[in-house]
Amino acid sequence: MDASIARDLAPTGTLRASINLGNPVLAQGTAELPSGITVDLSREIAARLGVPVSFVCFDAARDSFDALRNGVADIAFLAIEPARATEVWFTEPYVIIEGVYAVPNDSAIVDAEGVDRAGVRIGVKEGSAYDLFLSRTLTHAEVVRGRDGIDAFRESDLEVAAGIRQPLSLAVSDDPSLRMLEPAFMQIRQAVATTRGSSSEVQRYLLTTVEACKADGFVARALERSGHDPALAAPPAAAADQSTTRTSGSTDSSSGPSPRSTSTTRPA
Numbered sequence: 001m002d003a004s005i006a007r008d009l010a011p012t013g014t015l016r017a018s019i020n021l022g023n024p025v026l027a028q029g030t031a032e033l034p035s036g037i038t039v040d041l042s043r044e045i046a047a048r049l050g051v052p053v054s055f056v057c058f059d060a061a062r063d064s065f066d067a068l069r070n071g072v073a074d075i076a077f078l079a080i081e082p083a084r085a086t087e088v089w090f091t092e093p094y095v096i097i098e099g100v101y102a103v104p105n106d107s108a109i110v111d112a113e114g115v116d117r118a119g120v121r122i123g124v125k126e127g128s129a130y131d132l133f134l135s136r137t138l139t140h141a142e143v144v145r146g147r148d149g150i151d152a153f154r155e156s157d158l159e160v161a162a163g164i165r166q167p168l169s170l171a172v173s174d175d176p177s178l179r180m181l182e183p184a185f186m187q188i189r190q191a192v193a194t195t196r197g198s199s200s201e202v203q204r205y206l207l208t209t210v211e212a213c214k215a216d217g218f219v220a221r222a223l224e225r226s227g228h229d230p231a232l233a234a235p236p237a238a239a240a241d242q243s244t245t246r247t248s249g250s251t252d253s254s255s256g257p258s259p260r261s262t263s264t265t266r267p268a
């Protein structure tokens with residue numbers, strides 16, 4: 001490994017990874033002892049660089065994003081979304097999950113296509129990929145933001161809850177008054193992100209590392225270890241040597257939130 005890549009990507013000598021504990025598909029555990037696919041990928045990226053890794057953990061993607069763009073972290077694990085496309089660079093996705101809706105059993109809405117109508121209010125987790133997606137694509141329905149889509153739905157007596165399929169399905173299975181709407185309203189392409197000003201060598205390193213981890217089954221095995229379907233692993237990109245001028249990002253330059261905690265682990 002070219003030492004200049006390690007210096008550029010991990011200028012402190014430790015790869016600082018921003019982890020979103022608010023997405024249970026991507027991360028589990030606690031801020032002191034996180035686990036899951038994003039933690040495993042962070043360790044693998046650091047191990048190949050020959051540097052230790054540390055974790056800054058948050059409860060929401062918006063905070064994880066802020067940590068990256070404000071210099072608190074060197075990499076983050078975020079959904080590819082145009083609203084983040086000016087300050088952050090993304091690899092190809094390593095995991096693909098779905099955004100789905102839930103409604104009360106007595107709702108007149110029968111499928112996902114019927115949600116975007118006047119008078120419909122949709123609970124979303126503020127700053128999530130599906131918040132950003134729905135905010136730019138809905139023409140009639142209203143987005144209502146909260147700490148989680150199902151919480152906003154219940155607290156404000158809304159017509160629809162939006163969320164990631166796995167946790168929202170669990171909420172529906174625990175509440176017989178709710179039902180899911182099909183099909184999914186979006187695919188959420190989760191990728192490794194770094195700063196948009198990173199060198200082409202750093203971008204190439206992250207891109208090829210992620211592609212290698214998909215191709216050799218690393219991502220699928222990490223998902224399975226964390227209790228998730230290995231089929232959520234994204235397929236390898238058509239060409240791992242693609243251009244490094246991919247988009248990513250957001251523009252606000254305000255300082256980021258304080259992380260819940262930081263833990264450091266030497267790469268295995």
